[in-house]
Amino acid sequence: MSRFAKWFWSLVIGGPLAIFIVWAISENPRLFFVTLLNGLTLASLYFIVAAGFTLVFGLMRNVNLAHGSLYLLGAYSGWVVGDATGSWLLAVATGFATAAVLGLLMQVLVFRWMQGQDLRQTLVTIGLSIVLADVMLWIFGGEIYTFDPPSWIYGSTVLPVVEKYPTYRIVVLLVSLAIGLALWWLLARTRVGAMIRAGVDDRGMLAASGVNVQLVFALTFAIGAGLAGLAGVVGGTALSIAPGEDTRYLLASLMVVIVGGMGSVVGAAIGALLIGLAEQFGLAYAPTYGVVFTFVIMVLALAFRPRGIMGRAA
Amino acid sequence: MSAADWRRAMNTGAAARLPTRSLPTQPSVVVGSDQSAPTTVRWLEFLRRELSVRHWVILVGVLIYPFVASPFFTYQIGAQALALGLIALSLTLLAGYGGMVSLAQMTVAGLAGYLVAIFGHSAATTISFNWPWGVAVLFALALAVAFATAVGWLSVRTEGIYTIMITLAIGVALFYFAQQNYTLFNGHQGFNQVFPPSVGDVDFRGPVPFYYLALACALLGYFFVKHLVRTPFGVALQGIRDNPRRMHALGFNVTAHRVAAYAVAGLLAAVGGVLITWYNNRISPGSMGLGVMINILVIAVLGGIKHPIGAFVGAIVFVLLQNFAIDLVARERFNLVIGGVFLVIVLFSPDGLLGLWAMVRSRFGPQSPNTNQRRHP
Numbered sequence: 214m215s216r217f218a219k220w221f222w223s224l225v226i227g228g229p230l231a232i233f234i235v236w237a238i239s240e241n242p243r244l245f246f247v248t249l250l251n252g253l254t255l256a257s258l259y260f261i262v263a264a265g266f267t268l269v270f271g272l273m274r275n276v277n278l279a280h281g282s283l284y285l286l287g288a289y290s291g292w293v294v295g296d297a298t299g300s301w302l303l304a305v306a307t308g309f310a311t312a313a314v315l316g317l318l319m320q321v322l323v324f325r326w327m328q329g330q331d332l333r334q335t336l337v338t339i340g341l342s343i344v345l346a347d348v349m350l351w352i353f354g355g356e357i358y359t360f361d362p363p364s365w366i367y368g369s370t371v372l373p374v375v376e377k378y379p380t381y382r383i384v385v386l387l388v389s390l391a392i393g394l395a396l397w398w399l400l401a402r403t404r405v406g407a408m409i410r411a412g413v414d415d416r417g418m419l420a421a422s423g424v425n426v427q428l429v430f431a432l433t434f435a436i437g438a439g440l441a442g443l444a445g446v447v448g449g450t451a452l453s454i455a456p457g458e459d460t461r462y463l464l465a466s467l468m469v470v471i472v473g474g475m476g477s478v479v480g481a482a483i484g485a486l487l488i489g490l491a492e493q494f495g496l497a498y499a500p501t502y503g504v505v506f507t508f509v510i511m512v513l514a515l516a517f518r519p520r521g522i523m524g525r526a527a
Numbered sequence: 528m529s530a531a532d533w534r535r536a537m538n539t540g541a542a543a544r545l546p547t548r549s550l551p552t553q554p555s556v557v558v559g560s561d562q563s564a565p566t567t568v569r570w571l572e573f574l575r576r577e578l579s580v581r582h583w584v585i586l587v588g589v590l591i592y593p594f595v596a597s598p599f600f601t602y603q604i605g606a607q608a609l610a611l612g613l614i615a616l617s618l619t620l621l622a623g624y625g626g627m628v629s630l631a632q633m634t635v636a637g638l639a640g641y642l643v644a645i646f647g648h649s650a651a652t653t654i655s656f657n658w659p660w661g662v663a664v665l666f667a668l669a670l671a672v673a674f675a676t677a678v679g680w681l682s683v684r685t686e687g688i689y690t691i692m693i694t695l696a697i698g699v700a701l702f703y704f705a706q707q708n709y710t711l712f713n714g715h716q717g718f719n720q721v722f723p724p725s726v727g728d729v730d731f732r733g734p735v736p737f738y739y740l741a742l743a744c745a746l747l748g749y750f751f752v753k754h755l756v757r758t759p760f761g762v763a764l765q766g767i768r769d770n771p772r773r774m775h776a777l778g779f780n781v782t783a784h785r786v787a788a789y790a791v792a793g794l795l796a797a798v799g800g801v802l803i804t805w806y807n808n809r810i811s812p813g814s815m816g817l818g819v820m821i822n823i824l825v826i827a828v829l830g831g832i833k834h835p836i837g838a839f840v841g842a843i844v845f846v847l848l849q850n851f852a853i854d855l856v857a858r859e860r861f862n863l864v865i866g867g868v869f870l871v872i873v874l875f876s877p878d879g880l881l882g883l884w885a886m887v888r889s890r891f892g893p894q895s896p897n898t899n900q901r902r903h904p
Binding site (some may be wrong): 274277323330331333334335336337339340341343344346347349351460464467468471501502504505508509511512515516519 | 901
């Protein structure tokens with residue numbers, strides 16, 4: 214893109230945005246900053262879910278449409294354990310573990326034999342998501358389940374402009390930052406991470422260099438699924454768990470990954486920020502059609518930059 | 528050396544003194560393509576060549592079906608399967624012959640249904656335009672095809688899984704829009720009392736007339752698709768499915784072919800959508816929600832995504848399971864049943880039920896000397 218084109222588009226998009234921000238802050242500063250914080254916490258939740266999704270796609274070209282079901286499964290299993298033991302941290306760990314184990318089984322038992330058949334893998338994940346969603350509906354019913362976070366993150370903190378804000382949501386933000394850093398460290402500073410990045414770039418060469426590709430795949434799928442399960446417990450505490458949540462988070466991670474770029478964790482972060490903020494600001498300032506905004510963003514991104522912001526050519 | 532010199536050199540050498548096989552001076556006549564025979568005879572020869580016993584059995588069966596089945600089976604099973612099959616047929620055309628899996632077919636169908644309700648008669652008298660049914664259906668189909676073309680234009684730059692995702696996003700976006708908009712789409716409740724018309728003496732609200740209407744549309748759509756894939760456009764589309772770069776290098780406008788395929792599939796889906804709306808006598812956002820969009824994909828894959836008849840086979844199985852899940856498992860566990868069947872089919876027979884049937888036939892039937900695995904019937 215030429216320099217002129219860059220300036221032009223920055224003005225076309227940035228101009229109205231800047232005007233809107235100035236107007237919103239002058240009109241009702243508290244609403245603006247609360248919405249901003251809500252958007253950031255929602256974005257952090259979306260980032261945790263989408264990071265797993267994008268890793269699985271980037272490495273294995275497998276669009277796991279059962280990712281939302283893994284989220285819900287982690288949430289329900291974490292709830293069962295949390296209810297039995299009373300420990301929220303144990304619930305989080307269980308959520309991660311259950312989803313990771315299921316993801317591992319899915320990769321080793323099913324997807325391993327369909328390497329290269331992208332459409333077939335996607336159809337299998339669709340079938341799995343239908344079956345999992347119905348089984349969970351059968352077992353847990355249609356009621357809403359809620360978590361009790363531990364007392365030290367319960368309540369609200371006092372912040373400059375917004376006065377009071379739920380502490381838990383700030384914790385979500387910090388947790389996702391921690392997970393983002395952990396993922397960066399895993400990908401950039403460990404051998405396994407180097408293998409994963411190499412596999413995202415060129416799977417054939419990775420296998421040719423003598424790496425046990427199936428092991429790397431299984432590990433990546435387990436991590437990706439585990440992240441979804443962890444997000445299930447974390448998100449279930451902030452919002453709540455109900456049967457429709459799996460499709461909601463699946464659509465959210467799809468949108469985040471499409472806008473941000475498949476296979477890129479940084480892209481997932483950028484996409485999550487865009488989608489989370491757009492969703493919350495849309496809800497707050499344009500309640501009737503706000504929910505359509507995020508889809509419009511995704512459609513525009515796919516139409517004009519199909520690879521995503523940080524995506525690389527497939 | 529010019530071509531003439533070369534030919535002369537070849538023809539005066541040693542090879543020219545060998546006895547040559549004399550080629551027939553007339554092109555050989557292919558059986559049945561006697562150009563001098565009248566058109567009807569040529570058509571009859573074509574039918575005799577192409578159709579076998581099972582085609583006739585199915586055709587006769589489907590025509591006399593209402594007279595041997597109860598009204599429930601005619602309407603709830605037969606007509607619904609035909610209408611859903613038509614929508615799934617549009618997906619088969621796009622995915623099986625065009626290589627583009629679009630989840631937005633049900634969206635196009637739902638939009639057509641909404642437009643029929645808006646332009647025609649419904650219970651929402653403040654919104655409906657109350658145009659005569661012919662005009663309403665015509666405008667609904669036209670606008671739905673325009674929408675499908677727009678979807679195609681947006682999706683054509685994507686490939687494979689990205690197409691699934693963008694069409695999914697468009698579909699869900701329209702679902703939310705229809706749910707939130709009250710001035711035109713009547714929001715959450717949608718439109719009720721959207722009845723099929725009465726033409727002369729025939730009231731299409733009855734099970735048997737509606738079945739024949741759905742059958743006519745389904746047969747037209749089916750034969751249209753079977754014809755289309757043998758036309759130059761259809762063959763080019765299959766070429767684009769197999770190797771877009773080569774087709775582009777050959778000079779075909781890949782984008783235009785794909786968008787045109789979306790438009791044609793949109794027409795099929797729109798007709799199916801109007802039929803489904805008339806079948807249910809209502810249209811609401813839930814009729815084109817995520818679940819139904821996935822159901823159409825399930826139907827198309829269940830039957831076999833590379834064959835037009837697969838869409839209808841899948842629709843029949845789907846509708847039968849939907850109505851009789853109560854006898855198999857519990858009534859609420861329909862999703863589990865259909866999801867399980869879908870999973871089994873995709874894991875063990877990627878070509879759907881028709882693939883299973885072909886496998887069984889090749890295992891137990893007479894071994895044909897020429898088996899071409901890549902032939903698409």
